[in-house]
Amino acid sequence: MTDLILHHYPESPFSEKVRLMLGFKKLPWKSVHVPRIQPKPDVVALTGGYRRTPFLQVGADIYCDTALIGDVLEHVQPEPPIYPPHLKGVSRIFAQWADSTLFWTAMAYNIQPKSAATMFPNEAVAQAFLADRKAMRSNMTQLRPADATSAYRSYLRRIAHMADEHDFLFGAEPCVADFAAYHALWYTRHRAPVMADILQATPSLIEWMDRLAALGHGRPEPLSAEDAVTVASNAEPLPPGENLLVDSAFQDDHGIALGSRVSITAESFGTEATEGDLVAATRTHYSLSRTDPRAGTVHVHFPRIGYVLRKADPA
CATH class of the missing domain: 3.40.30.110 (Glutaredoxin)
Incomplete structure (x- = not known):
């Protein structure tokens, strides 16, 4: 191939x-x-x-x-499958929610004035990035930071309930649901670390994230x-x-x-x-x-x- x-x-x-x-x-x-x-x-x-x-x-x-x-x-x-046969439906539906609702809630929380200063080397780069992304979401409604914070906390608790039960969200092995939920939280933890205190209330999620990160990036x-x-x-x-x-x-x-x-x-x-x-x-x-x-x-x-x-x- x-x-x-x-x-x-x-x-x-x-x-x-x-x-x-x-x-x-x-x-x-x-x-x-x-x-x-x-x-x-x-x-x-x-x-x-x-x-x-x-x-x-x-x-x-x-x-x-x-x-x-x-x-x-x-x-x-x-x-190994990312769409296990017994989870094919539920994992795809969960992933679609995670890639849309969870992601945009997380990003509205992640990118605030407090974090932007640590994400970009200078103000000009920050403004260029934010203007570019604003143009890309021209027909989207963006959550206000306070509303995003409340919703993100709730979503984190709900996902943590899943991580409390298993090594991964739907069982002993990861599936597409894990990869879709992970990346928004990864951004909080690694790209906006000044905002990452929100994760401390859900320690099982941090452990779950560590298990996923250990998979690496292939070759x-x-x-x-x-x-x-x-x-x-x-x-x-x-x-x-x-x-x-x-x-x-x-x-x-x-x-x-x-x-x-x-x-x-x-x-x-x-x-x-x-x-x-x-x-x-x-x-x-x-x-x-x-x-x-x-x-x-x-x-x-x-x-x-x-x-x-x-x-x-x-x-």
């Missing part, structure tokens, strides 16, 4: 989710560091517009969103962004049904035929559109074919849940 190339940056919480999944599966991977804020020319060359972090590249196939990346990693290395090797673009330009995207997404049957819920020119955007955060030709619309994902002067022809893949498919505006 072609190398797994993760495009990420060290401080990215969703990247930590994927890094731990790679560690759990003991997979080798190439590590490409991307900028935290715009401009991101190498990212856009591969994704066509999508700029959320991280994304996974395998040759000329680009997999967006950590929910879809989890599916890819499970296909590449089925054991990363550095790769430049330019070299990753070259990898794509020298490869051909795999046909639908032969890539690392197991389902390929067309499921038409939009009245949009395969081969149509379409755009895909996230429902909320990071709503920059990716435009291309629709080559797959299955039960679980969409795939677009697009051509870039540097990256060549690539297929960009998105999960159905959380993304909006539309016919592209006529030129």
Whole structure:
């Protein structure tokens, strides 16, 4: 199989989710560091517009969103599973809550004036980052810090009840629920340590976090962004049904035929559109074919849940 190339940056919480999944599966991977804020020319060359972090590249196939990346990693290395058969439904539903409600509550708590001073080297960098993220959540309502603090405390207690019972949230082994819940708390503990006192009321969660951190990050090797673009330009995207997404049957819920020119955007955060030709619309994902002067022809893949498919505006 072609190398797994993760495009990420060290401080990215969703990247930590994927890094731990790679560690759990003991997979080798190439590590490409991307900028935290715009401009991101190498990212856009591969994704066509999508700029959320991280994304996974395998040759000329680009997999967006950590929910879809989890599916890819499970296909590449089925054991140990992140979707155990007896937890497949509940773990995915919990992970979706953790990646949305829990995450945004945690981040509204984490990033406050008190912590921003320790997160960024200077005021200009802080303001640039906050302005970039504000633009990315243009149609989202952000919790006020006081409301986020109250909600975060409640969520931590509820997750701690689960950690009180088992080594991991749903049993003796980690699953996708653990990785999804962990990364927001990891940000509190490691990226905003001046805010981490909130974790002290739930010691079982700290022990659970230590067990997850001990999984490590697999076997990363550095790769430049330019070299990753070259990898794509020298490869051909795999046909639908032969890539690392197991389902390929067309499921038409939009009245949009395969081969149509379409755009895909996230429902909320990071709503920059990716435009291309629709080559797959299955039960679980969409795939677009697009051509870039540097990256060549690539297929960009998105999960159905959380993304909006539309016919592209006529030129």
